[in-house]
Amino acid sequence: MDYAAVIGIEVLNAIATLLLTSIGLAIVFGMMRVINLAHGEFIMIGGYAAITATSAGINIWISMLIVAPLVVGAVGAVVERCVIRHLYGRMVDTMLATWGLSLLLVGAVTLIFGNTTVGLSSPLGSFAIGGYQVSSYTAFIGAVAIGVTVGLYALLKGTRFGLIARGVMQNPQMAAALGVSPPRIYSVTFTLGAALAGLAGGVLAPITGVVPTIGVAYVAKSFITVIGGGASVLAGTLSASGLFGTVNQLASFATTPVIGEVALLMVAVVLVRLLPQGITGRFFRGRL
C-alpha cells in the first residue's frame, strides 16, 4: 500500500515536471505556431540564474520563483526582437534558427560558467510514507505546476490581455482590423513562454543540477509533449503530460529508467501517427 502511494507520488511528480517544462513551449506554439528549439536552453539559463542569484545571497525561493523567470523572460524578449520576429509564418525556418540559437546559448553559457555541473541544495526536507522517505520538494513542484496552470487559465480567460491573445490566436487579421497589433501580442506571448521556461529551470535546478548541455534532455520531451497535446495550450499540455508522465514512470518502475524513457517515446510516436493533430485535435476540442 505504501509502495503504491510512493509510485503514485512519483507518477504525479513526473507529470508535474513534464507539464512545467513544456508549458512555455506550448504557449508559444499554440499562440504563434512557432516551435522554439532553444526552449531547453531557456530552461538551462533559468537554472543558472537561480543558482547564481542564490550564491549572490538572494533568498533561494525568490531566486527560483522570481529571478529565474525575469532573467529568462528578458532573454526571450531579446530573442523575439532579433530572430523570431523576422521569421513569422515560416515554421521550418524558425525551427532551424532556434536550433542555431540553442547551440549558440550552449556555447555562450559554457564560456561563462564552464562545462561542469553546478548544484543547488534542495531546500526542503523529506517526509515518510510507511517505510519510504519522500522528498517534500516533490510536493512543491506539484504545487508550482498547479499554480502555473491555474494562473495561465485565469490570465487567458479572465483578463483583457487573455481575451486579445485568444483573439489573435484565432484570427490575427481580424484582430489587426479591430485595432490590435499582433506583433506586440506575439512578443509578449514569447516573453511569457520564455519566462515560464525560466521558472521551470529555476524550480528544477535543485533536483537535476545544471550543466550547459542539459537543455537537450528537456527540449525533445517538451517538443513531443506539445505536439502530442495538439493546438489547445492548457488542455493539450495537461493531457499529454498526464499520459506521457504516467507511461514513463510506470515503465521505469517495472523495468529501468532507460526503458521508461523509450516507452514514453514509443507512445509518442504511436500517438502522433494515430492523432496527427494531437490529443486535443480529437478530444477536448475548442478548449483552452
Add this chain to the structure above:
Amino acid sequence: MSKHIPLVATLVLGLAAIFVLPAFVEAFTLMELMVYVIMSILALSLGFVWGYGGILCFGQSAFFGLGAYTYAIAAINFGESTAAVGLAIAVPALFALALGYFTFFGRISDVYFGVITLTVTLILFNLVNSTAGEQYRIGSAPLGGFNGIPSIPTLNIPGMPDRVLDPQSLFIVCVILLMLVYLGLRWLLSSHFGRVVVAIRENEKRADLLGYDSRKYKLVTFAIGGGIAGLAGCLFANWGAFTSPTVFSLAQSAQVIIWIIVGGYGTLLGPVVGCFLVQWLTSYAGTLSAINPSLLLGAVLIAFVLLLPRGLVPLLQTAFVRWYPRLLSIKRQPDKAEARDALDRIPLAGTEP
C-alpha cells in the same frame, strides 16, 4: 556541353583527390579529409531527401548510426567486410522503408514527421546507450553500450579477409563512393522518377491529382536516403575502426541540417560544400581557445537562416550566371525586344509602295 560540366568537374576533382592527395598530404590531414568525405556522403543523403524530396528528417543520424552499428556487428561476426557493407546499406534502407510506411501512409507531414524522426533517433540512442554489459551481444559482437564497439575489422579486398585496406586506399574508396553517390543522385534526379519527386515537393496535391501516388514516391526517396546515410555510417565505422552511440545523437542530426542550410537547400553540390566548410570551420574553431565551436556553429546557422536562407551554392550560381558571360565577353543572345525591333526593320514583301 554545359550539361556535362558537373560530370566533368566531378571526375576531375575526384581523380585529383585520388591521385594527388594520398601522395602529398600528411597522414593526419588525410584522415581529417576522409571524415569530410564520409560526412559529405551523409550530407548528400539528407540533401536528396530534404532538398529534393521535401521531407525534413530530423533523424538522419538514425540511419547513419544504424549503418555504423550494422557494419560493426556484421564485420565482427563474419570476419569479412564485403557482406557487412551490403548489410550496412540494406538495414538502414529497410528501416527507412518501415518508418516511411508508418508515417507517409498515415499522411503525416512536415513538423509532425520531424517529431517522429527525432523521437525514433532518441529511442535508438537511449537503447544503444544502455546496452553496456556482457549480456548484450549479437553473435560474437558485444554492443558495449556507451563505450561503443572498439577494434572493428576494417574494409578488406572482397573475398580476401586478410588483405585489409590501408588508410590511403580507404581514402580512395571513400572518394570514389562519394563521386558515385553524387553522380548517381544526379542521374536519378534527371530521370522520370526524380522529376516526379521534385514535382511532389513543389505541390503534393497537384502531383496526386495528376495520378502519381506521392506516398510511394516519398517512401522510395526516404529509403534511398536511408541507404546512403547507412553507407556513410559504415565508412565512418571503418575510419576509426570504432563506433559509439554518439553516431545516433541529436547533435549529429543537427550538423547535417546545418551543412545543408549553409551549402544550399535544393542542390547536390551545396550539402558537400557546406559539409566541408562547416567541418573545417569547426575544427579551426576547436584550435582557438577563445571561441567555443558550438557558439560559432549556432551563430553561423542563425546568420544563414536570417540572411542567406538559400545557402552559398545557389547564391554563387546566380552570381556566376550573371557575371560569367561578361567575364568571358561572350556575345549575348539578343533578347526578345531586340529581336522584335530587328524584325520590324525588315521590310515585308508587298508593303513597298
